[in-house]
Amino acid sequence: MAYSKKIVxxxxxxxxxxxxxxxxxxxxxxxxxxxxxLWLQNKPEFAEAVxxxxxxxxxxxxxxxxxxxxxxxxxxxxxxxxxxIVPDKNGGKDENGKTKGRVKETKRVMKHIQPDTxxxxxxxxxxxxxxxxxxxxxxxxxxxxxxxxxSKSISELKQDLDGLMRVINGGE
Numbered sequence: 585m586a587y588s589k590k591i592v593x594x595x596x597x598x599x600x601x602x603x604x605x606x607x608x609x610x611x612x613x614x615x616x617x618x619x620x621x622l623w624l625q626n627k628p629e630f631a632e633a634v635x636x637x638x639x640x641x642x643x644x645x646x647x648x649x650x651x652x653x654x655x656x657x658x659x660x661x662x663x664x665x666x667x668x669i670v671p672d673k674n675g676g677k678d679e680n681g682k683t684k685g686r687v688k689e690t691k692r693v694m695k696h697i698q699p700d701t702x703x704x705x706x707x708x709x710x711x712x713x714x715x716x717x718x719x720x721x722x723x724x725x726x727x728x729x730x731x732x733x734x735s736k737s738i739s740e741l742k743q744d745l746d747g748l749m750r751v752i753n754g755g756e
Contacts, residue, residue, distance in 0.1 A: 656700040
C-alpha cells in the first residue's frame with residue numbers, strides 16, 4: 585500500500601484506540617513493519633501523527649486510571665445478576681460441572697463495593713506526601729545518645745588495634 589493521508593489516519597487511529605503492536609498495526613493496514621519504520625524516519629508528518637496518537641492514548645489511559653482510582657477510593661454500587669437454577673430430577677451436572685436444570689428465577693441485586701484501603705493509601709501518599717508518608721526513618725545512636733561512630737585520633741585507633749592484636753594473639 586502506498587503512503588497517503590488515509591493510511592496515516594488509519595495507523596494513528598489504531599495507535600490511539602488500543603495497544604496493538606507495530607507488527608499488528610502493519611498487518612491490519614497492509615504494510616511491512618520495515619515500511620512503517622522507514623516512514624517514521626523519512627516522513628516527519630507521519631512521525632508527528634504517530635507521536636500525537638501515542639500521547640492521546642496515554643492521556644485517555646490516565647483519565648481512565650483516575651476514574652478507576654476515584655471509584656476504588658470512594659466505593660461504588662454495581663448491579664449483579666443472580667440466577668437460581670432448580671436441578672433436574674437426576675440432580676445431574678453437565679460436562680463442565682454446572683448444575684443441569686431449569687431456571688427458577690433471575691434477579692438483579694445491587695451490591696456495594698467498599699472503598700479499597702490500598703487505593704486510599706496510594707492517593708494520600710502521592711497526593712499529600714507532606715502529611716502522609718509511607719516510609720519510616722530510623723536513627724541509630726551510641727551509648728547515652730552519643731554518636732555511634734565517634735571520630736578518634738590516629739593514635740587512639742592504633743591503641744585500639746594494638747589491644748585487639750594482643751587479644752587475638754592470646755594475651756601476649
